[in-house]
Amino acid sequence: MTSTPSAAAVPGSTLPAYYRDLERRLSEYLSADHVAKVRRAFEIGADAHEGQARRSGEPYITHPVAVAGILAELRMDWETLAAAILHDALEDTPLPREVISGEFGEPVAELVDGVTKLDKVRFRSRQEAAAESFRKMLLAMALDLRVILIKLADRLHNMRTLDAMRPESRRRIARETLEIYAPIAQRLGMNKIKSELQDHGFRSLHPWRYEVVSKRIASQPVVRRESMTKLEVQLSHKLASEGLKHRLIGRVKSPWSIYSKMRNEHKSFDQVMDVFGFRVVVEKVSDCYLGLGAVHGLYKPVDARFRDFIAIPKLNGYQSLHTVLFGPYGSPVEVQLRTEEMDLIAERGIAAHWMYKSGSSASSSAQNRAHDWVRGLLESQQDAGSSIEFLENVKVDLFPDEVYLFTPQGDILSLPRNATVLDFAYAVHTDVGNHAVAARVDKKLVPLRSQLSSGQTVEIITAPSAAPGPQWLEYVVTSKARTAIRHHLKRLEHEDAVKLGHRMLDRALEALDTSLDRVPSARFERYLGEQRYRRMEDLLADIALGNRMPAQVAQVLSAEGSATPAQPYGGGMASEQILITGTERGVLSFAGCCHPIPGDDIMGYLTTGKGVVVHRLECRNVSEYRKSPDRWVPIGWDRQVEGDYKVALIIEVENRPGVLAQVAAAVAESDSNIDSVEYRERDVSMAVLHFMIEVRHRKHLADVIRRLRRLSVLHGVQRL
Incomplete structure (x- = not known):
C-alpha cells in the first residue's frame, strides 16, 4: 500500500492551473493533511484518466476536478472531495477498487461505488437503465448522504457543459434533470443548486423560450428598478429604527421560476414580474418575529398570505417567515424573514451539516429529515414491481x-x-x-x-x-401509500392464486387416482428443483395463472408407480367442480363475450398469464374451447358468492321522449347500477338499447327484467 504523501510532496507549480484553483479553496478550510489527501486523489485520477477527453476536447480529469470544486464551495470534507475526483474512475478506467480503499479507506471507496453508473448490466431500454441507476444511487444514499451531494454536483457540472452534447442527448439529459435531480435538490433543501439545475435544464430543453424570458428579465424598465431601490431603503430604515441588525436582499426571479409560474398559473410575464421580493436575514429567531411586526407596521399585510415555516418547518428543513404586503406602487411585496443559519440551510440544505463543525441543531435536523425521506423511499422500492415503477413513485413523492x-x-x-x-x-x-x-x-x-x-x-x-x-x-x-396498497393487493392475489392452484392440482391428481398427500415429498422437491421453483406456493400460483397446466404437472408427479392412464384435466362435467366465490383476485376474470353471473352454469378456461376466464356453458365460444380439454377447468359457484357482476341486456322500447329515463328508473328501483347504455338501432317508432348493468345473481337479474316488463313503453327485453 502506498503511503499518503504530505502536502509538500508534490510541488504546487507542477500542478495544472485548474487544480491549483481548487487547492486554493480547500486550503481555506481544510487541514494540510486533508489537502494532501485530496491532491493524492487528483494524482491517481489524472493518471487513470490519462488520454481520455471530454466532448469539448478538454482532458477528462477537468470534469471530476470541477465537481470537487462545486463541493468545495459547500465546504465538504476531504473524503467527499476525494470521492468526487475519483467518481468516474471505476467505470471508465482500469483503476481497481482496492487501490481506492487502500489509499483513502473504505468510506471513500463506498462513496465512489455509490455514484458509479451501472455499466455491466444490460437493460431492455434506456429508461429502465436510468431507473435502475437511480435505485442504486438511493441505496447508496441510505448508507451515506454524501453520495447524493456528489451526484448533484456531477449533474450540475454536466449541465454547465451540456452544449458539447448532441441536441437529442441535451434534451434527454435536460428533461431528466428537471424531472428528477432538480426536485431532489429541492427536497434536500439545496435551493441554490436546484435553481441552477432548473435554469440550465430550461435552456437546453426550450432554448427559444429561455432566451425570450431571459431578455425580458434583463430589459426591466428603469421605473421598476427605481421602485425596487426605494422599497429596499424604506424597509431597511424601518428595521433599523426598531434596533434590528439585518441583511436585506432583493430577490431576483430566475427564468425557470418565471416560466413555470406563467405556465402553471396561466399568467402573463408582466403579471409574474409585478411582484417585489425581499429577504431579511437577522441574528436570532425572536428577531424574525420582531422584524415581521416592523414590516407589517410599514405596509398592511395581505390577508391569508402569512406562512410560519419556523414553527412548522418544510419537509426539507427549510425555515422562514413568509408574508405579502400591499406595496406603495400598486404591486405586492413578498418578504421572507430568517436567521443566518436558516438562510444557509435554505441555500445549501443538508450540505450545511458539514459546514457546522459543532453540529448545529438546525443543520442536524435537516440531515435527519433527509435520512428519514431516503429510508421511506427504500421501504417503497422493496414493494415496487420494477425500477421504472419505483422511479415513477419517487417523482410523485417530489411535490414541492x-x-x-x-x-x-x-x-x-x-x-x-x-x-x-x-x-x-x-x-x-x-x-x-x-x-x-x-x-x-x-x-x-x-x-x-x-x-x-x-x-x-x-x-x-x-x-x-x-x-x-x-x-x-x-x-x-403519496408513493408510500401507493406502494403499500399495491403490495397488499399483490399479496392477496398471490394467496388467492395459491389456493386456486392447490384445488386445480388436487382435481388433476384425483383424475389420475392419486392425491397431493400421496405424492412422495422427495419426488415433489425434485420436481420443484428441476422447474426452478423455490417453494410449492410458487408452483401453485403459476398453475392458477395458466403458466403451468395442472394435468401435465399431475402426470409428472404421479408418473412413478402409477399405471392409471392420464386423463384430460377437464374430464367433462362428471369431474368434481372447483367452487368459486368470485372474489379470487388476479387469477379469476369473467368473459366479456357472455358475462356470467352467479346461478349460471359455467366453465373455466385456463389462459396463460390471466388465470381462469369464466364463461357460461351456453357461450358461443365454448365449443371452440372444448378443443383444448387440458385447459378446460370444471368450476361452479360456491354457496357464498360476493360482489356485483356485469350483465348485458338488449331492450326494445318506443322511440319517444322520456323513455330512457323510465328504463333507468326501473333499473335503479331494482337496486341495480347502470354501467353503460347505448343506442343500437333507432327509427321513427322503435329504439333498441344496449344496457350494461350490475347484478348480484340470477334472481336479482330476474327481478330487474320483471320490473322492466311492467313498463308500458317496453316491447321486449333479453339477456345477451
Missing part, C-alpha cells in the same frame, strides 16, 4: 408544495398537496392505512377519499376487518 396536518396528540405531519385522509393514515403507519375505514377531520366524520388542508387535525378510524381494495389507488397521491 405540502400541507401540514396535526395528529390528535399534536404531532405534525407534512404531506404533498392534494393528499387525502388515506395518505395521512399510511403516513402514520402502514398498518393504520391498511385497516382504515374513515376519519374525523377537525372532529367531523369524513370518508377516506377526502382531501386535506393545512392546519387540520386528523384522527384515523380503523377496523380489524378492513383491507385495501383496488379503488384505494385512486384515493392517494
